[in-house]
Amino acid sequence: MYDGQSHPQEGPAAPAASPLDALMYSVRQQEQTDGVRFIWNYWPASRTDEGRLVLPLAVFYTPGKPRPDLPTLTYDPLYCGKCRGILNPFCKADLRAKSWICSFCSHRNGFPLSYTGISDHRYPAEMTAHFSTIEYTSPRPAMAPIMLFVVDTCMDGDELEALKETLLKCLVTLTKSTFVGLITFGRNVSVHDFGTSAIKHSFVFRGTKHLNPKQLAAHLGIGRHAANPQEPMQGDGTIMRSAVSNRFLQPLQTCEQRFLESIKSVTKDPWSAPAGRRPLRCTGAALNTAVGLLETSFPGAGGRVVLFLGGPCTEGPGKVVGEDLKIPIRSHMDIAKGNAPFVQSATKYYTELSTRTVSNAHSIDIFSCALDQTGLHEMKSCCNMTGGQLVLADSFSSTLFSQNLDLLFALNEGEKLQVSMNASIEVKASRNIKVSGCLGPCVSEKTANEQLVSDVNVLGTGGTTTWKCCSLTPNTTMCFFYETTGHVSALFFMSNSANV
Numbered sequence: 001m002y003d004g005q006s007h008p009q010e011g012p013a014a015p016a017a018s019p020l021d022a023l024m025y026s027v028r029q030q031e032q033t034d035g036v037r038f039i040w041n042y043w044p045a046s047r048t049d050e051g052r053l054v055l056p057l058a059v060f061y062t063p064g065k066p067r068p069d070l071p072t073l074t075y076d077p078l079y080c081g082k083c084r085g086i087l088n089p090f091c092k093a094d095l096r097a098k099s100w101i102c103s104f105c106s107h108r109n110g111f112p113l114s115y116t117g118i119s120d121h122r123y124p125a126e127m128t129a130h131f132s133t134i135e136y137t138s139p140r141p142a143m144a145p146i147m148l149f150v151v152d153t154c155m156d157g158d159e160l161e162a163l164k165e166t167l168l169k170c171l172v173t174l175t176k177s178t179f180v181g182l183i184t185f186g187r188n189v190s191v192h193d194f195g196t197s198a199i200k201h202s203f204v205f206r207g208t209k210h211l212n213p214k215q216l217a218a219h220l221g222i223g224r225h226a227a228n229p230q231e232p233m234q235g236d237g238t239i240m241r242s243a244v245s246n247r248f249l250q251p252l253q254t255c256e257q258r259f260l261e262s263i264k265s266v267t268k269d270p271w272s273a274p275a276g277r278r279p280l281r282c283t284g285a286a287l288n289t290a291v292g293l294l295e296t297s298f299p300g301a302g303g304r305v306v307l308f309l310g311g312p313c314t315e316g317p318g319k320v321v322g323e324d325l326k327i328p329i330r331s332h333m334d335i336a337k338g339n340a341p342f343v344q345s346a347t348k349y350y351t352e353l354s355t356r357t358v359s360n361a362h363s364i365d366i367f368s369c370a371l372d373q374t375g376l377h378e379m380k381s382c383c384n385m386t387g388g389q390l391v392l393a394d395s396f397s398s399t400l401f402s403q404n405l406d407l408l409f410a411l412n413e414g415e416k417l418q419v420s421m422n423a424s425i426e427v428k429a430s431r432n433i434k435v436s437g438c439l440g441p442c443v444s445e446k447t448a449n450e451q452l453v454s455d456v457n458v459l460g461t462g463g464t465t466t467w468k469c470c471s472l473t474p475n476t477t478m479c480f481f482y483e484t485t486g487h488v489s490a491l492f493f494m495s496n497s498a499n500v
Contacts, residue, residue, distance in 0.1 A: 033067075033130075033132060033133060034132055034133045035061060035062035035063065035065030035133070036059055036060065036061050036062075037059070037060040038058075038059055038060075039055055039057070039058050039059075039060075040053075040057060044057070044484060046484070047484055047485065050483065050484050056436070056457070056459060056481050056482075056483075057481065057482045057483065057484070058479050058480060058481045058482070059479070059480045059482070060477055060478070060479050061477065061478050061479075061480060062474075062475065062476065062477045062478075063423070063425060063469075063472060063476070063478070064418075064420055064472045064473060064474045064475075064476055065474060066412075066474050067133065067135070068413065070131070070133065070134070070135055071125055071131070071134075071135075072135050072136070072137050073125060073126065073134060073135065073136045073137065074136075074137050074139060075114075075136070075139065076136065076138060076139070077126070077136050078100075078109075078111075078112070078115075078126070080102040080104070080105065080107055080109055081107060081109050082102065082105050082107035083102060083104050083105040083107065083428065084428075085102050085103065085104045085105065085428050086126075087100060087124075087126050087127060088103065088126060088127070088132070088134075089126075089127055089128060089129045089131065089132055090103040091103045091127065093118070093123075093127060094108075095118065095119060095120065097110075098110060098111045098115070098116065099111060100127075103430075104428055104429070104430055143301060143302055143422070144175075144177040144178060144179055144251065145175075145178050145179070145302060145303070145304075145417055145421060146178070146179040146180075146181075146249060146294065146298055146301065146302065146303030146304065147174070147178060147179065147180050147181070147303070147304055147306060148180075148181040148182075148183065148249065148290050148293065148294060148303065148304065148305050148306065149167070149180070149181065149182050149183070149263075149306050149308070150183045150184075150185065150286055150287065150290050150305060150306065150307045150308065151163070151182070151183070151184045151185070151263075151266060151308050152184075152185060152186070152281065152283070152286075152307075152308055152309050152310045152311070153184050153185065153186045153266060153267065153268055153269040154186045154187075154268075154269045154279040154280070154281045154310060154311055155268070155310035155311065155370075155396075156268075157268055158397070159310060159369070159395060159396050159397070160266065160267075160268055160310075160396075162395070162396040162397035163308055163369075163396040164263055164264060164266060166396065166401065166402050166405060167263060167308075167405070168260065168263060168264070170405050170406060170408075170409045171252075171259075171260070171263075171409075173409045173410075173411055174252055174409060175252070175415065175416070175417075176251065176252050176253035176256075177251055177252070177253065178251065178252050179249045179250065179251055179252075179298075179303075180249070180250065180251075180252050180255070180259055181194070181248050181249040181250070181293065182194075182259065182262055182263065183286055183289060183290050183293075184202075184266055185207065185281070185282055185283070185285070185286035186207075186268075186269025186270075186271060186279070186280065186281065186282070187207050187269060187271040187279075187280040187281075187282065187315065188204050188205060188206060188207050188282070189204065189205045189206075189207060189282060189285050189286045189289050190202040190203070190204050190205075191203045191204075191205070191220065191248055191289060191293065192248070192262050193247050193248060194247060194248065194250045194255040194258050194259060194262075195247035195250075200258070200261070200262065200265070203219065203220060205219070205285065205289060206285075206316075207280065207281075207282025207285045207286075207315050207316045208282070208285070208315060208316045209285065209316070210285065210288060210316070210317045211288065211289065211292065212292070213292045213295050213296050216289065216292040216293065216296065217292075217296040220248065220293070222246055222247075222248065222293070222296055222297055246297050248293060248297070249293070249294075249297055249298070273323075276324070276325050276326070277323045277324065277325060278311070278312070278314045278321070278322075278323050278324075278325055279311065279314070280314055280315045280323070281311055281312065281313055281314050281315060282313065282315045282316040283307075283309060283312075283313035283318055283375070284313050284316055284317040284318020284319065284346070284349055284350070284353075285315075285316040285317060285318070286307075287305070287307060287318070287350075287353060287364070287382070288317065288318075288353060290305045290307075291305060291353055291356055291357050291362070291364075294357075294360065294362050295356060295357075295360050295362075298360075298362075299360045300360060300361050300422075301360075301361065301422065302361060302362075302420075302421025302422030302470075303361075303362045303363075303421065304362065304363050304364070304365060304388070304421065304471065305357070305362065305363070305364045305365070305388075306365045306367070306408070307364065307365065307366045307367065308367050308369075308396070309366060309367065309368040309369070309370070309374050310368075310369060310370050310374070310396075311370050311372065311374055312329055312372070312373060312374050312375045313346070313375055317349050318346050318349045318350055318375075318378070318379075319342055319345075319346060320342050320343070320346050320375035320378050321342065321375070329372065329373050329375075330342070330343060335377070342378075343377070343378060346375065346378035346379075347377075347378045347381070349378075350378055350379045350381055350382055351381045351385075353382065354381045354382050354384075354385040354386060355385070357382070357385070357386050357470070358385050358386055358443050358468065358470055361421070361422040361468065361470055362386065362470060363386035363387050363388040363421065363470040363471035364382040364383060364386050364388045365383070365388040365389045365390075365391075365408065366379060366382060366383055366388065366389070366390050366391070367389075367391045367393075367401060367404070367405065368390075368391065368392050368393070369392075369393045369394065369395055369396045369398070369401055370394075371394055376390070376392065383441075384441065385441070385443065386441070386470045386471060387441030387442070387469055387470050387471035387472065387476065388470075388471055389404065389407075389408060389471075389473075391404045391405075407473075418473070418474055419471060419472070419473050420469075420471070420472040420473075421470065421471055421472075422468075422470065423468070423469040423470075423471075423472050424445065424466060424467070424468055424469070425438075425442065425466070425467045425469060425478070426465060426466045426467075427452075427465050427466075427480055428452070428465070429452055429482065432484060432485045433452075433482055433483075433484060433485070434451075434452055434453060434454040434482065434483050434484075434485060435452055435453055435454060435462075435464075435465050435480065435481070435482060436454045436457045436458060436459045436460075436462055436481035436482060436483050437454075437458050437459040437460035437461055437462030437463075437480075437481050438460050438461050438462070438467055438478055438479065438480050438481070439459070439460040439461070439478065439479040439481075440460075440467075440469075440476070440477070440478030440479060441469060441470075441471070441476065441478075442461060442467040442468060442469045442478065443461065443467065443468050444461050444462075444463060444464040444466075444467060444468075445464060445466040445467060445468050446463070446464055447464060447465065447466045448463055448464045448465060449465055452465050453465060454482075454483050456483070457481075457483050459481040460479070460481065462481075
C-alpha cells in the first residue's frame with residue numbers, strides 16, 4: 001500500500017566542473033545509487049555496431065549493496081498486468097485516468113485505491129527519479145534463518161578449543177528465532193539431538209556409509225512432521241508450537257543453553273591415528289548428512305551448512321587422500337597429468353551434493369584451517385554453486401578465521417543478518433534486447449521468455465531470465481550479458497528478492 005508521502009523528484013545536483021568530470025561524477029553517482037556498472041559509454045544502435053565491440057554488452061550488479069539513505073517501502077510492489085514489470089521512475093503516469101504505462105511493454109495499468117492520493121506534487125517513492133533503486137519489505141511473515149554447524153573433531157586439542165571459543169562468541173549475535181543444529185564428525189558422524197529430553201544424546205552414523213535423504217529421514221524420524229520456518233511468530237516474538245517438532249534443528253530461544261553446552265562439550269575424536277597414518281575423517285559423509293537433514297526438514301527454505309574443516313577427507317564418500325602418510329596428497333602436477341586417483345570421484349560426489357543443496361535453496365560455507373591441503377579443489381563446487389563463503393587459513397586461532405566468521409554473523413541496522421538467503425533475481429529488458437546469461441553464484445530457475453532470452457550467444461548461466469541465489473552478501477556482484485536484435489534505446493530492469 002502506498003504510504004501517501006511525497007518524495008522529491010530530483011537528486012542532488014552535481015558540482016560545477018568540466019564536461020568529462022561531470023560525466024564521471026554522474027557515472028559514480030549512478031553506481032553508488034544502484035550498485036550497477038555498465039561496460040559501455042554509448043549503447044550500440046544496431047547489430048552491426050554491436051559486432052564492432054571488443055567486449056560483450058554487460059552489466060555488473062551488486063543486489064545487496066547497502067543503501068542506508070534509501071527508504072524501505074512496507075508494501076508489495078505494483079506489477080504490470082502483462083509483463084510483470086514493476087512500477088519504476090521510467091513509467092509514465094496518467095494522473096487523470098489514475099493509470100500508468102509500463103516502460104517495457106507499454107501496457108496501461110490502473111493504480112489501486114491505495115494510490116488515489118498521488119498528484120503532480122505528490123509522487124510515490126517508486127516513481128521518483130532519485131529512487132531508481134528501491135527496497136520493499138513484504139508485509140508477509142518473514143522466514144527464520146537456519147544455521148547447521150558441521151564441526152571436524154580430527155584436529156589438535158588447541159585448534160578445537162580455539163574453534164569452540166570463536167564459535168561461542170559469534171553465536172551471541174544470532175537472533176533468538178534462528179534455527180540451529182550441530183553435527184560433529186571424525187571417523188563417524190554424530191547428529192546432536194536438542195529435543196525435550198534433559199539427557200544429551202546424538203545419532204551416530206558410520207563414516208563409510210552413504211545415506212540417501214529417505215534413509216536418513218527414516219533413521220532420524222524426521223521429514224513428515226518437520227518444522228516450517230515460514231510460520232508466523234506469536235505476538236511476543238516466539239515461534240508457534242508447531243515449529244519446534246524437529247529435534248535436530250531448533251529455534252535458539254528454545255535450546256540455547258543445551259546448544260551452547262553441546263558446543264562446549266565437543267572433544268577430539270576418540271579414534272586416534274596410529275603413527276605414520278592420517279586420522280580417519282569422513283567429511284563427505286558428514287556433509288551428506290547435513291545436506292540431507294536440511295533437505296528433509298526445510299526444503300525450499302533459506303538455510304546454511306557451515307563446515308569447519310581441519311584436514312582432508314580420508315574415509316568414505318568424497319575421499320581425497322589415503323590414510324598412509326607416506327603417500328602425499330595430490331599436487332597440481334598430479335591433477336594435470338591424471339595421477340590423482342581420488343579427484344574425479346570426489347569432485348563428482350561433491351558436485352552432486354551441491355546440486356541437491358541448490359535445489360532446496362540452501363548454501364554451504366567452508367572454513368578450512370590447516371597447514372596441509374584439505375581437499376578444497378574437489379569441494380569448490382559446494383561454494384561456487386551455492387554462493388557460500390570459502391575461507392582458507394592456517395589455524396582456527398588466526399585473526400583471518402575469526403574476522404571472516406564475524407562477517408557471516410554480522411547484523412544490519414534492523415538487527416537481522418546482512419547475508420541474504422534464498423534470493424531470486426529476475427531481469428527484464430525492452431524490445432530488441434535479449435539476455436545472454438549471467439556470471440556469478442547462481443543457478444537457472446529455467447523460466448525463460450522466448451522474446452527476452454538469447455539462444456545464440458549464451459554466456460555463463462543462460463537460457464533464462466530468472467536466477468536463484470542461495471546466498472548473497474552485501475558485496476556479491478553478478479554480471480549480466482545482453483545482445484541487441486535491432487534498433488533500440490537501452491532500458492533494463494532488475495528485481496531481486498530475498499526471503500531472509
